[in-house]
Amino acid sequence: MGTLREALEYPFLKVGLIMLVLALVISAMGLYGVDKSYSSNGTLGEGRYLLGDEDFEKSYVYYNRTLVISSSNATFSVVQGNVTEKYALLNGTVEIIPTTRPVIDVFNGTINYTYTVSAKDYPYAIYSLLAFVLMLVGTVMAFIGYTQFLRDIKEGKR
Structure with a gap:
């Protein structure tokens, strides 16, 4: 044998x-995976704004988004695809977990936002x-x- x-x-x-x-x-x-992230923040006045970086978010399949909005007195809405959520903040903060790149419509006042996206690259x-x-x-x-x-x-x- x-x-x-x-x-x-x-x-x-x-x-x-x-x-x-x-x-x-x-x-x-x-x-082997590598963490990638994108972040933006700022102040928005009245108008419509599309947040995020299209190139970054198209480059990765799986990602986590977080949008934190604070204001002393503002009325705004957040549009995610076909869903629109309306908010009225008076010295408050709201944290949103968007499923798509968010569009923000500020109707009156100003808002401060921080938008972060994290992804994994292989x-x-x-x-x-x-x-x-x-x-x-x-x-x-x-x-x-x-x-x-x-x-x-x-x-x-x-």
């Missing part, structure tokens, strides 16, 4: 296993395609090497 050491003498099996291990390492690298995720190809080729090569090894055992060469 052949041993693992004898099986690893077959080049197809050895190269196939190396490719499989390399594919595993490369796919694990794709899980810069090495594209290499998972290479890992997938290595996994496919490595599996085929390891299978070929293993069948050669079993054939030699059956024929009594090992």
Whole structure:
């Protein structure tokens, strides 16, 4: 009966296993995430304002948004897609978790706002395609090497 050491003498099996291990390492690298964030703040008078950075928010799929608005005396509304929420603040603060880039309509007074967006970026995720190809080729090569090894055992060469 052949041993693992004898099986690893077959080049197809050895190269196939190396490719499989390399594919595993490369796919694990794709899980490395980097935190990205965008923040803006300021004072808004009467009018309509679209908050946020379109380039930043289109670059990432999963993100968290927070909008904090404070005012001493203002009436305004926050539009998120098809939903409009109206507020009247008198020396108060409101924290909103928007689902889309918010549009603020200030009807009277001024408001102070802080808008922050945080996201997670996976810069090495594209290499998972290479890992997938290595996994496919490595599996085929390891299978070929293993069948050669079993054939030699059956024929009594090992």
